[in-house]
Amino acid sequence: xxxxxxxxxAVDDFANDxxxxxxxxxxxxxxxxxxxxxxxxxxFKMMELVRRYPDICFPAIGLHPIDVFxxxxxxxxxxxxxxxxxxxxxxxxxxxxxxxxxxxxxxQRLAFERQINLALRYDLPLIVHxxxxxxxxxxxxxxxxxxxxxxxxxxxxxxIEIFRRVQKYxxxxxxxGGVVTFKNAGLANVVKNSELSDVILETDxxxxxxxxFRGQRNESAHLSYIVxxxxxxxxxxxxxxxxxxxxxxxxxxxxxxxx
Numbered sequence: 001x002x003x004x005x006x007x008x009x010a011v012d013d014f015a016n017d018x019x020x021x022x023x024x025x026x027x028x029x030x031x032x033x034x035x036x037x038x039x040x041x042x043x044f045k046m047m048e049l050v051r052r053y054p055d056i057c058f059p060a061i062g063l064h065p066i067d068v069f070x071x072x073x074x075x076x077x078x079x080x081x082x083x084x085x086x087x088x089x090x091x092x093x094x095x096x097x098x099x100x101x102x103x104x105x106x107x108q109r110l111a112f113e114r115q116i117n118l119a120l121r122y123d124l125p126l127i128v129h130x131x132x133x134x135x136x137x138x139x140x141x142x143x144x145x146x147x148x149x150x151x152x153x154x155x156x157x158x159x160i161e162i163f164r165r166v167q168k169y170x171x172x173x174x175x176x177g178g179v180v181t182f183k184n185a186g187l188a189n190v191v192k193n194s195e196l197s198d199v200i201l202e203t204d205x206x207x208x209x210x211x212x213f214r215g216q217r218n219e220s221a222h223l224s225y226i227v228x229x230x231x232x233x234x235x236x237x238x239x240x241x242x243x244x245x246x247x248x249x250x251x252x253x254x255x256x257x258x259x
Contacts, residue, residue, distance in 0.1 A: 001031040002227065002242055003249040004220040006093075006127065006154050006175055006202035009035050009057065010046040013206035013217055022053070025220035029242065032249075032259055033220060036093040036127050036154075037061035040078050047086070055259040060090035060127055062115055065097040068108045076114055083122055089253040091119040092127025093154060096140075099131040112140050116149065125252050126151030128172075134162055141169045150252065155179065155204055160190050163198070173248060175202040178210035178218060181229045192233045196241065200249045201226060 004025070014021055025033075033053075035046050037060050050057045061082055063075050082088075094115040096108045119126050128151055130137050141149070149170030156163065156174035166172045176199050180187045191199065201223055209218035210225040227245075231238045250256050 001246050002029045002201060002223050003032045003034070003246055003255070004030050004203050004205075004223055005034045005152065005200045005249050005253070006036055006177070007033050007205045007220055008038075008207075009033060009049055009205075010042050011206060014219075018049075021219050021221075022056070025223075026056075028221040028224045030220045030223055031056065032255060033057050034089060034249075034253060035059050036064075036090075037079070037088075038064040038093055039067040040075055043078075043082070058089045058253070058255065058258065059086075060092050061088045062090075062092040062094040062127065063111055064093045065095050065108045065112070065129055065133075066100040068101065068104050068111045070104070070107070072104070072107045072111045076111060079115075080118060083118060088122075088124065089255065090125045090127050090151065091115050091122070092151070093129050094126060095129035095154075096133035096136045097129060097131045098133045098136065105136070109136065109140055112137070113143065116140070116144055119149070119151070120144075120147060127175075128153045129155070130157070134158055138165065145169065152200055152202075152252065154202065155208065156187065156190070158190070159186070160193050163190065163194065167198075171252075173198055173200050173252060175200055176230065177202045177204050177226060178208040178214070178222065180233075181210040181225060182214070183211075188229070188233055191230060196230075196234055196236070196244045197248055199230065199245055200252065201245045 205218035
């Protein structure tokens with residue numbers, strides 16, 4: 001069994017063929033799907049999918065940093081209300097993004113901090129987004145040293161030294177997807193020099209398709225290509241990659257016995 005720990009199933013890209021896409025994924029061995037929350041507008045569509053596929057789809061809830069605007073507190077009030085009423089497997093996608101959203105950097109920082117506090121209150125892992133923002137993220141995380149945080153740095157894009165800094169803040173994993181298959185991606189070297197137990201699998205579909213699908217819509221069935229690349233980098237069997245990453249994801253998101 002493989003788990004896609006980060007797939008945006010509620011976006012319009014899958015509106016016309018979601019059942020078929022899920023079947024292709026299951027044929028490829030993908031049995032569970034974690035849907036990250038990004039904002040209030042997409043929340044209800046995400047939860048409808050979870051109701052349709054309760055045994056395989058598991059929701060997270062969060063405010064994506066590129067969706068942090070002047071109304072960020074209102075967005076997080078809504079998020080907090082939902083947390084008190086429903087079950088989620090993580091807080092996120094949260095974090096900071098200085099590539100797409102430079103106007104609301106201070107608000108991103110405050111929104112990230114508030115979502116970390118929610119993760120601690122509800123004993124949930126964090127799904128952390130970081131783009132051009134590692135130092136800004138670390139400045140926030142410095143406030144929570146020793147608080148037993150856990151989670152994943154989604155679509156990890158840093159060096160092995162950056163990941164070791166990440167681990168000082170808690171039990172954090174790196175989310176590895178299609179970028180690891182790119183020819184000149186430094187991520188391959190990071191994975192090669194990391195413990196397999198530090199890795200969980202993700203697609204970020206419909207984006208970041210692996211080779212040979214680069215430039216096309218991504219989907220969860222493509223995880224098999226990511227597994228193959230990681231096995232090559234770690235000089236191990238594909239089955240070891242599948243078993244280890246699945247066990248890590250099951251533990252991190254508390255999916256044992258679900259589905």
